[in-house]
Amino acid sequence: xxxxxxxxxxxVNAFLLLGLGGIVGILSGMFGVGGGFLxxxxxxxxxxxxxxxxxxxxxxxVASSVSALLVHLKxxxxxxxxxxxxxxxxLVGAAGGVVIFNYLKSLGQVDLLVNxxxxxxxxxxxxxxxxxxxxxxxxxxxxxxxPRKKHTWIQKLPFKMRFRVTGLYISxxxxxxxxxxxxxxxxxxGVGGGFIMVPAMIxxxxxxxxxxxxxxxxxxxxxxxxxTLLHATTNYTVDIVLAILLLIGGVIGAQFGTTLxxxxxxEQLRILLALLVLLVCAKLALDLLLQPSELYxxxxxx
Amino acid sequence: xxxxxxIIAATLIGFFTTAQAEESIVLGLNQSEVSISTDxxxxxxxxxxxxxxxxxxxxGPDLEVVVTVSGPSKPVIVRRKEKKFGIWVNTDAVEVxxxxxxxxxxxxxxxxxxxxxxxxxxYKVSVPRAIRSVGAPMSIKDSSAFTNALVRIRTTANxxxxxxxxVTVDQQTLFRATxxxxxxxxxxxxxxxxxxxxxxxxxxxxxxxxDVRKVGLERWLYNLSRNQPLIYGLLSLAIAVAAGWSASAAxxxxxx
Numbered sequence: 001x002x003x004x005x006x007x008x009x010x011x012v013n014a015f016l017l018l019g020l021g022g023i024v025g026i027l028s029g030m031f032g033v034g035g036g037f038l039x040x041x042x043x044x045x046x047x048x049x050x051x052x053x054x055x056x057x058x059x060x061x062v063a064s065s066v067s068a069l070l071v072h073l074k075x076x077x078x079x080x081x082x083x084x085x086x087x088x089x090x091l092v093g094a095a096g097g098v099v100i101f102n103y104l105k106s107l108g109q110v111d112l113l114v115n116x117x118x119x120x121x122x123x124x125x126x127x128x129x130x131x132x133x134x135x136x137x138x139x140x141x142x143x144x145x146x147p148r149k150k151h152t153w154i155q156k157l158p159f160k161m162r163f164r165v166t167g168l169y170i171s172x173x174x175x176x177x178x179x180x181x182x183x184x185x186x187x188x189x190g191v192g193g194g195f196i197m198v199p200a201m202i203x204x205x206x207x208x209x210x211x212x213x214x215x216x217x218x219x220x221x222x223x224x225x226x227x228t229l230l231h232a233t234t235n236y237t238v239d240i241v242l243a244i245l246l247l248i249g250g251v252i253g254a255q256f257g258t259t260l261x262x263x264x265x266x267e268q269l270r271i272l273l274a275l276l277v278l279l280v281c282a283k284l285a286l287d288l289l290l291q292p293s294e295l296y297x298x299x300x301x302x
Numbered sequence: 303x304x305x306x307x308x309i310i311a312a313t314l315i316g317f318f319t320t321a322q323a324e325e326s327i328v329l330g331l332n333q334s335e336v337s338i339s340t341d342x343x344x345x346x347x348x349x350x351x352x353x354x355x356x357x358x359x360x361x362g363p364d365l366e367v368v369v370t371v372s373g374p375s376k377p378v379i380v381r382r383k384e385k386k387f388g389i390w391v392n393t394d395a396v397e398v399x400x401x402x403x404x405x406x407x408x409x410x411x412x413x414x415x416x417x418x419x420x421x422x423x424x425y426k427v428s429v430p431r432a433i434r435s436v437g438a439p440m441s442i443k444d445s446s447a448f449t450n451a452l453v454r455i456r457t458t459a460n461x462x463x464x465x466x467x468x469v470t471v472d473q474q475t476l477f478r479a480t481x482x483x484x485x486x487x488x489x490x491x492x493x494x495x496x497x498x499x500x501x502x503x504x505x506x507x508x509x510x511x512x513d514v515r516k517v518g519l520e521r522w523l524y525n526l527s528r529n530q531p532l533i534y535g536l537l538s539l540a541i542a543v544a545a546g547w548s549a550s551a552a553x554x555x556x557x558x
Binding site for chain 2: 002003004006007009010011047059060062063064065066067068069070071074111112225228229231232233236238240241243244247248250251252254255287288289290291292294295296297298299
């Protein structure tokens with residue numbers, strides 16, 4: 001069934017979009033990532049103009065994240081306090097990211113820089129996460145449990161706050177910095193930032209994996225909503241029909257995803273996310289390294 | 303005063319048509335308007351007509367017909383990738399200041415036989431002529447490669463079409479052409495031109511507009527996004543949150 005999209009100004013298959021939304025929704029529920037790093041390239045691939053894909057992707061992320069967050073709220077696996085601190089940092093970072101993005105745009109190489117950002121960060125995060133989670137899996141198999149390090153330099157920082165759900169008593173400075181850094185990258189790369197946020201919470205803040213997913217979703221909703229509004233009011237690139245098709249698939253997928261996520265061990269979940277991140281990274285890296293079949297591209301002048 | 307001017311203009315036009323064309327065009331269209339609704343998957347425009355003449359069919363080469371349909375033009379930038387430091391990056395760029403978003407040319411025979419080069423230049427009929435590129439930066443020596451690439455990419459996307467022998471001419475009097483509008487269509491006035499040629503020279507031309515518009519829900523959403531962007535943005539967020547919430551509610555009911 002073909003549907004004409006009013007803002008993208010092209011006609012696409014409705015079932016294809018439902019399926020795409022569903023896949024991204026499953027991942028969103030399972031891993032607590034918004035799926036922006038997946039949906040945006042997928043939309044490019046089916047011929048949606050890049051500006052519309054980025055803006056509408058953000059809107060879809062809001063829907064699937066709300067769907068998944070509600071499940072996590074019921075299970076009490078969301079640290080609202082930690083989420084708010086991360087969000088505060090995130091909004092400051094996002095504002096800074098928009099400034100940097102516009103500066104790069106004026107230099108004319110923004111596409112390349114976005115792609116390089118993707119390859120570098122996806123590569124580093126995916127690689128580190130894969131190594132760590134394989135090690136952890138091996139250790140649990142052999143019966144030894146790695147004791148969590150209690151005293152790091154993070155413990156020495158001032159402005160301590162108690163995060164009851166997470167079970168942490170740490171300074172607010174690291175979460176604020178993590179939030180700001182993720183917000184910055186999110187604004188430049190046009191994603192919610194879950195794939196950076198989740199590992200950062202696990203490895204930098206030492207949060208338990210189960211709480212990380214819900215808390216990340218909480219933060220993503222606001223960042224993605226902010227991005228959607230920004231795109232709708234400045235670039236007029238949010239396609240509501242495209243968004244609805246994606247989010248019908250997305251919200252249903254997210255429900256299945258959260259159920260799937262509870263059935264897997266934390267280490268297995270991390271290995272899967274790491275593999276997914278590396279897969280996207282490899283695809284983007286190949287695009288940069290291999291000679292494209294068409295060397296020319298058409299863009300609109302401002 | 304106004305009236306007098308009107309009469310003069312009318313006589314001038316009358317003079318030109320009689321002096322220029324002993325053969326003129328009477329045109330029909332299967333639709334003068336294309337409505338883009340939610341289920342729009344493209345449209346077929348049939349352009350048909352007859353040649354009106356006061357005198358018998360002239361001796362010499364046969365009458366040929368060329369039809370063009372052109373969508374709204376937008377300036378575009380064509381970029382070329384080059385390998386630098388091991389990766390493919392955009393380097394050179396050429397701005398093309400007039401490139402129709404859609405262009406179809408149908409003719410009753412191979413275009414170079416039906417229309418000679420000078421006439422093509424004058425009326426900008428063939429696809430490469432319909433594009434105008436003012437000038438590439440001095441550093442780019444092969445600027446034609448960029449316009450060729452533009453034509454190639456848009457031809458692959460079915461946005462530029464060329465049908466040689468896409469016009470059928472019957473008894474040197476009746477003609478008919480079909481142009482397929484793709485699903486990815488931009489709103490606007492689509493300029494439709496018909497040329498009558500003999501021996502590669504244009505002897506008469508006719509021009510009309512086909513209005514391509516979004517209708518119904520498409521129209522409403524498009525206008526809302528342009529006129530009330532904040533409300534539009536909040537509406538899309540509200541839909542997103544509502545959808546997320548209802549899916550969650552529905553599934554928790556199912557699980558019980």
